[in-house]
Amino acid sequence: MSEAxxxxxxxxxxxxxxxxxxxxxxxxxxxxxxxxxxKPVGVEELTPxxxxxxxQQEFSTExxxxxxxxxxxxYRLWRPTPLRRARSLERLLGTPARIFYKDxxxxxxxxxxxxxxxxxxxxxREAGAKKLVTVTGAGQWGSAIAFAGALFGLQVKxxxxxxxxxxxxxxxxxMETYGATCIPSPSKETEAGRRTLAADxxxxxxxxxxxxxxxxxxxxxxxxxxxxxxxxxxxxxHNTVIGLEALEQMEMAGYWPDVxxxxxxxxxxxxxxxxxxxxxxxxxGQKVRAIAAEPAACPSLTRGRYAYDFLDAAHMGPMAKMHTxxxxxxxxxxxxxxxxxxxxxxxxxxxxxxxxxxxxxxxQTGCFEAGIMFARCEGILPGPESNHAIRAAIDEALRCxxxxxxxxxxxxxxxxxxxxxxxxxxxxxxxxxxxxLDQKTLDAAFAxxxxxxxxxxx
Amino acid sequence: MSEAxxxxxxxxxxxxxxxxxxxxxxxxxxxxxxxxxxKPVGVEELTPxxxxxxxQQEFSTExxxxxxxxxxxxYRLWRPTPLRRARSLERLLGTPARIFYKDxxxxxxxxxxxxxxxxxxxxxREAGAKKLVTVTGAGQWGSAIAFAGALFGLQVKxxxxxxxxxxxxxxxxxMETYGATCIPSPSKETEAGRRTLAADxxxxxxxxxxxxxxxxxxxxxxxxxxxxxxxxxxxxxHNTVIGLEALEQMEMAGYWPDVxxxxxxxxxxxxxxxxxxxxxxxxxGQKVRAIAAEPAACPSLTRGRYAYDFLDAAHMGPMAKMHTxxxxxxxxxxxxxxxxxxxxxxxxxxxxxxxxxxxxxxxQTGCFEAGIMFARCEGILPGPESNHAIRAAIDEALRCxxxxxxxxxxxxxxxxxxxxxxxxxxxxxxxxxxxxLDQKTLDAAFAxxxxxxxxxxx
Numbered sequence: 001m002s003e004a005x006x007x008x009x010x011x012x013x014x015x016x017x018x019x020x021x022x023x024x025x026x027x028x029x030x031x032x033x034x035x036x037x038x039k040p041v042g043v044e045e046l047t048p049x050x051x052x053x054x055x056q057q058e059f060s061t062e063x064x065x066x067x068x069x070x071x072x073x074x075y076r077l078w079r080p081t082p083l084r085r086a087r088s089l090e091r092l093l094g095t096p097a098r099i100f101y102k103d104x105x106x107x108x109x110x111x112x113x114x115x116x117x118x119x120x121x122x123x124x125r126e127a128g129a130k131k132l133v134t135v136t137g138a139g140q141w142g143s144a145i146a147f148a149g150a151l152f153g154l155q156v157k158x159x160x161x162x163x164x165x166x167x168x169x170x171x172x173x174x175m176e177t178y179g180a181t182c183i184p185s186p187s188k189e190t191e192a193g194r195r196t197l198a199a200d201x202x203x204x205x206x207x208x209x210x211x212x213x214x215x216x217x218x219x220x221x222x223x224x225x226x227x228x229x230x231x232x233x234x235x236x237x238h239n240t241v242i243g244l245e246a247l248e249q250m251e252m253a254g255y256w257p258d259v260x261x262x263x264x265x266x267x268x269x270x271x272x273x274x275x276x277x278x279x280x281x282x283x284x285g286q287k288v289r290a291i292a293a294e295p296a297a298c299p300s301l302t303r304g305r306y307a308y309d310f311l312d313a314a315h316m317g318p319m320a321k322m323h324t325x326x327x328x329x330x331x332x333x334x335x336x337x338x339x340x341x342x343x344x345x346x347x348x349x350x351x352x353x354x355x356x357x358x359x360x361x362x363x364q365t366g367c368f369e370a371g372i373m374f375a376r377c378e379g380i381l382p383g384p385e386s387n388h389a390i391r392a393a394i395d396e397a398l399r400c401x402x403x404x405x406x407x408x409x410x411x412x413x414x415x416x417x418x419x420x421x422x423x424x425x426x427x428x429x430x431x432x433x434x435x436x437l438d439q440k441t442l443d444a445a446f447a448x449x450x451x452x453x454x455x456x457x458x
Numbered sequence: 459m460s461e462a463x464x465x466x467x468x469x470x471x472x473x474x475x476x477x478x479x480x481x482x483x484x485x486x487x488x489x490x491x492x493x494x495x496x497k498p499v500g501v502e503e504l505t506p507x508x509x510x511x512x513x514q515q516e517f518s519t520e521x522x523x524x525x526x527x528x529x530x531x532x533y534r535l536w537r538p539t540p541l542r543r544a545r546s547l548e549r550l551l552g553t554p555a556r557i558f559y560k561d562x563x564x565x566x567x568x569x570x571x572x573x574x575x576x577x578x579x580x581x582x583r584e585a586g587a588k589k590l591v592t593v594t595g596a597g598q599w600g601s602a603i604a605f606a607g608a609l610f611g612l613q614v615k616x617x618x619x620x621x622x623x624x625x626x627x628x629x630x631x632x633m634e635t636y637g638a639t640c641i642p643s644p645s646k647e648t649e650a651g652r653r654t655l656a657a658d659x660x661x662x663x664x665x666x667x668x669x670x671x672x673x674x675x676x677x678x679x680x681x682x683x684x685x686x687x688x689x690x691x692x693x694x695x696h697n698t699v700i701g702l703e704a705l706e707q708m709e710m711a712g713y714w715p716d717v718x719x720x721x722x723x724x725x726x727x728x729x730x731x732x733x734x735x736x737x738x739x740x741x742x743g744q745k746v747r748a749i750a751a752e753p754a755a756c757p758s759l760t761r762g763r764y765a766y767d768f769l770d771a772a773h774m775g776p777m778a779k780m781h782t783x784x785x786x787x788x789x790x791x792x793x794x795x796x797x798x799x800x801x802x803x804x805x806x807x808x809x810x811x812x813x814x815x816x817x818x819x820x821x822q823t824g825c826f827e828a829g830i831m832f833a834r835c836e837g838i839l840p841g842p843e844s845n846h847a848i849r850a851a852i853d854e855a856l857r858c859x860x861x862x863x864x865x866x867x868x869x870x871x872x873x874x875x876x877x878x879x880x881x882x883x884x885x886x887x888x889x890x891x892x893x894x895l896d897q898k899t900l901d902a903a904f905a906x907x908x909x910x911x912x913x914x915x916x
Contacts, residue, residue: 005534008466076463077542077837084535088609106564108837110876150834151546170879177830177839177882372635376608379535379566381635418568418876421628424635 005087007249009080015244016067018237021275021347023063024282029233029350030321033308035450041318049218049226051127054120057234063279065237067119074118074151078107079241083249088377090397097400098255099393100410102246102273105380109174111415112269113144113229116238121148124225131155133218134227135185135210137164137265138337138385139171140415141229146180156180156227159187159213162205164337171419185210192216192314207341208327212314219316230266231311231320231345239272242412247276250410257288257410259396263388264292264301264359265338267345269414278356290357291396292348293388295367297437298331300324300344301352301359309343309449319450322349326445332433334364335423336384338415342445360392363434367391368427371417383415384423463545465707467538473702474525476695479733479805481521482740487691487808488779491766493908499776507676507684509585512578515692521737523695525577532576532609536565537699541707546835548855555858556713557851558868560704560731563838567632569873570727571602571687574696579606582683589613591676592685593643593668595622595723596795596843597629598873599687604638614638614685617645617671620663622795629877643668650674650772665799666785670772677774688724689769689778689803697730700870705734708868715746715868717854721846722750722759722817723796725803727872736814748815749854750806751846753825755895756789758782758802759810759817765907767801777908780807784903790891792822793881794842796873800903818850821892825849826885829875841873842881 022029031040046055057065067075086099104112124132132154136142142158149156158180165172165184172182183189185205186196192212196203203209218226228235250257260277262270274290281288294301304323311317313327324343325331331340344352351357364384371387373394374380382390393411400407417424426432480487489498504513515523525533544557562570582590590612594600600616607614616638623630623642630640641647643663644654650670654661661667676684686693708715718735720728732748739746752759762781769775771785782801783789789798802810809815822842829845831852832838840848851869858865875882884890 004469006469008469011462011464011466114837147834147837169883173879173883173886174839176886178834376605376636379572379605381632416876418874419879421631421877425627425631428631428634 004253005085007083007252009245009248011076013248014072014075014080015241016072017064018067019240019244019276019279020060020063020065020237021279022061022233024279026282027354029347032346033319035310035315035319049215051123051129051225053123053126054234057237058232068122071119071122075241080245081106083246083253085253086378089374092373092377093394093397093401095397095401096404096406097397098406098408099397100250100253100257100408101413102242102410103413104242104269105413105416109140109143109147110418111140111144111383112239112242112272113141114148115241115272116229116235116268117141117144117148118151119238120227121145121152121154125152125154127225129223129225131157131221131224132227133157133214133224134229135159135207135214136229137161137207137340139164139168139175139419140338142182143171143174143178145227146175146178149180150178158182159185159210161185161207161210162203163333167422168419174419185213187213189213190216192316195314206313206330208311208313211312212316215312215316230268231343233347235268236271236345236347239268240275242269242272243274243276246273246410247280255408256286258407259409260288260290261293261389261392261409261411263339263385263414264294264344264348265341265385267292267348269412271345271348273412274357291392292352292357292359293392294359294361295334295336295339295388296361296363297334298325298340299361299437300342302361303442304344305446305449306349306353307449311343320346322346323352324449325442326448328448329445335420335426336388338385339388362388362391364432365427365434368424368432370394380413381417382413383417384420386414389414463543465541465710467703467706469534471706472530472533472537473699474530475522476525477698477702477734477737478518478521478523478695479737480519480691482737484740485812487805490804491777493768493773493777507673509581509587509683511581511584512692515695516690526580529577529580533699538703539564541704541711543711544836547832550831550835551852551855551859553855553859554862554864555855556864556866557855558708558711558715558866559871560700560868561871562700562727563871563874567598567601567605568876569598569602569841570697570700570730571599572606573699573730574687574693574726575599575602575606576609577696578685579603579610579612583610583612585683587681587683589615589679589682590685591615591672591682592687593617593665593672594687595619595665595798597622597626597633597877598796598841600640601629601632601636603685604633604636607638608636616640617643617668619643619665619668620661621791625880626877632877643671645671647671648674650774653772664771664788666769666771669770670774673770673774688726689801691805693726694729694803694805697726698733700727700730701732701734704731704868705738713866714744716865717867718746718748719751719847719850719867719869721797721843721872722752722802722806723799723843725750725806727870729803729806731870732815749850750815750817751850752817752819753792753794753797753846754819754821755792756783756798757819757895758800760819761900762802763904763907764807764811767907769801778804780804781810782907783900784906786906787903793878793884794846796843797846820846820849822890823885823892826882826890828852838871839875840871841875842878844872847872
């Protein structure tokens with residue numbers, strides 16, 4: 001047998017805690033603000049929406065947060081996930097680079113999302129809530145939370161951005177198969193939805209609009225709490241099992257990654273993989289470049305403003321300092337539905353701002369080309385979101401080839417593309433829209449950034 | 459941590475050989491016959507269609523057949539697959555039974571099919587052929603062989619039964635993504651297809667018709683050879699890696715299975731799991747019940763005749779002794795497309811005939827119900843084919859509950875249902891057709907069984 005290509009951790013190496021990078025940050029994360037007062041949001045303001053345990057995790061700066069046993073029990077269904085070396089892809093590219101990928105597509109619903117979903121469903125059930133309300137774009141989060149809700153006996157209601165609801169009917173069927181209810185947003189179920197529909201009856205929706213609907217429902221129904229698929233600190237935290245496992249697996253493989261890559265929409269899978277490596281760098285000085293790969297059609301990290309903005313369109317929630325395109329920004333209907341959000345997680349934005357991570361944006365066709373190259377070599381058909389990470393990894397490997405250097409690249413295969421076949425059909429038929437996002441559209445969205453000046457915060 | 463639920467074999471335990479149950483059979487398998495002469499088919503007759511290595515495997519009665527290193531290298535991408543104990547499902551059922559499943563959905567294209575596909579593509583490439591022609595029903599085989607073809611640089615052409623081609627456009631897209639060509643059958647590309655279309659221009663096709671098209675093309679193009687997704691001995695042989703791994707994993711788990719279950723269409727995933735256990739029983743006497751689960755709409759093992767019949771509709775290929783509904787039988791459009799074939803693999807038929815295995819047939823709704831129960835407990839959405847195995851496993855577990863006995867059940871999760879969402883949508887909407895197959899239809903198909911009396915064979 002030639003060199004190993006698969007690194008499987010034994011079950012007993014499953015991480016027993018999540019890693020909180022806030023413990024190791026050289027500069028603290030700017031606080032989330034109450035939009036009315038301009039003051040940092042406190043625990044009390046969040047209790048109508050979230051269970052106390054999650055709120056405490058949101059504010060925590062402790063390095064290690066213990067994973068409760070019932071969550072570990074569920075994680076064991078599919079975790080630890082494999083780490084693989086993409087030898088066929090390396091050969092195809094003729095690169096001296098070593099390309100590793102963490103295979104989060106091996107999770108039950110086909111993406112990394114159950115890492116967070118299982119944790120949230122557990123804490124929400126423990127807090128005594130009966131219902132979980134949330135939003136989904138492409139549906140990876142929606143199906144993960146539908147599954148997690150089934151496991152913990154919660155009624156799950158998912159507001160799905162209407163354009164995705166219509167583009168991806170099978171994601172909806174998957175959620176329903178797990179027993180969840182899926183509603184196209186904007187809907188008539190909420191004041192926020194009705195207002196949006198009154199202004200534009202044909203609105204195709206956005207994650208920001210769906211978020212307003214979910215917040216409204218969770219805030220008004222005492223039995224319901226809000227599920228967050230990304231953006232806040234704790235969904236990012238729950239994904240650090242990815243990177244903690246990968247740290248051990250890279251050690252098994254005998255390499256420290258020079259470059260770590262993940263695709264970013266909200267930032268949760270990227271941070272999940274990168275944070276434990278970045279923490280080691282911050283604490284022990286072992287250098288690693290972490291690259292966040294985003295779509296050129298929704299380039300919050302590479303072209304957004306770093307400013308306080310709302311996460312939701314109706315401005316019902318608080319404001320966070322982040323790279324944003326403005327909460328009124330309507331991203332074009334690219335197939336990487338999971339990457340279509342106007343803002344980036346405050347934690348990821350902060351890491352970018354203080355120079356700990358880098359960002360790069362790609363057009364769609366280049367991403368599909370990379371994804372298909374990967375599929376033909378490794379077998380797994382990647383999600384359109386993951387294709388951004390693959391594109392970045394291939395580009396880095398080709399640079400290694402040009403330079404004649406053998407760097408070690410690790411990327412996160414955040415999910416498979418089995419529910420995104422229309423995207424591949426469109427790409428193969430030459431129908432993928434690859435227009436550049438023009439500055440005028442962006443400027444118009446920036447003009448809607450809140451003018452509220454936060455108090456006590458520079 | 460409570461009791462283990464996942465049994466992962468280390469890479470170096472990957473089987474180095476396939477297991478050939480013919481070495482341990484108490485009675486030999488009846489030969490395949492040349493329809494014109496009634497005499498057993500010899501190696502020479504098969505050489506226009508298949509590489510010599512595969513033909514030799516087809517006739518072999520050696521117990522162990524070595525897996526060539528390049529095939530092992532590819533297997534390592536996803537093998538060994540996990541064996542899991544379905545603890546949540548056991549709890550839900552309240553059964554004392556132990557339910558284990560071998561997770562073949564973890565393979566790149568989402569089913570067990572790459573086990574065979576990689577082997578066939580390798581041998582066909584080694585034999586110098588440039589093209590591989592084959593047929594697919596639901597598309598699991600088609601996508602696996604498309605992937606394997608990409609790995610070994612073969613042009614792959616897949617005749618897909620028209621009803622599935624139209625029902626499952628995304629399976630076609632998947633094949634095309636791997637670089638294969640997919641043609642709805644009956645087609646105008648072959649004499650057999652043109653003849654069928656002349657008789658019935660709206661024919662929705664069958665695997666038997668598609669097989670005639672593929673045989674014709676492979677026989678007339680010297681650059682092409684025929685890929686077989688099931689039925690013959692060697693595709694069944696190549697799947698024994700499943701059972702060989704499971705043997706070791708059940709040992710890790712500390713249980714010998716009392717009952718082994720697989721769904722059957724042609725018989726390849728069932729045999730792949732069961733044969734190594736049955737071999738141990740035949741050689742060493744350790745008792746195991748092996749149950750083949752088939753759809754009531756296409757019940758070859760439970761209601762078919764055990765007789766010599768053709769594998770293809772145009773009767774271009776040889777005749778095999780098998781449980782058959784007649785090669786003119788048109789199964790109804792059930793969603794378990796992989797189980798829609800008029801005949802059963804001769805080896806499986808023989809095992810049934812000599813009393814080594816059992817068979818059971820299920821209606822569709824009961825299978826979907828079982829599959830959804832499984833999905834909500836274990837996360838993985840099973841293929842409609844696999845739901846037949848799950849139904850059988852749940853029924854057995856419920857019998858254990860009634861009897862108060864703790865039997866150990868092992869079933870094969872042959873594949874996931876990510877490409878079968880329309881099936882789940884139809885089931886959830888109450889639109890699954892569950893009519894019983896009437897005896898009149900069956901009698902009409904039996905009337906078309908070949909009257910040719912084979913010579914030299916009773």
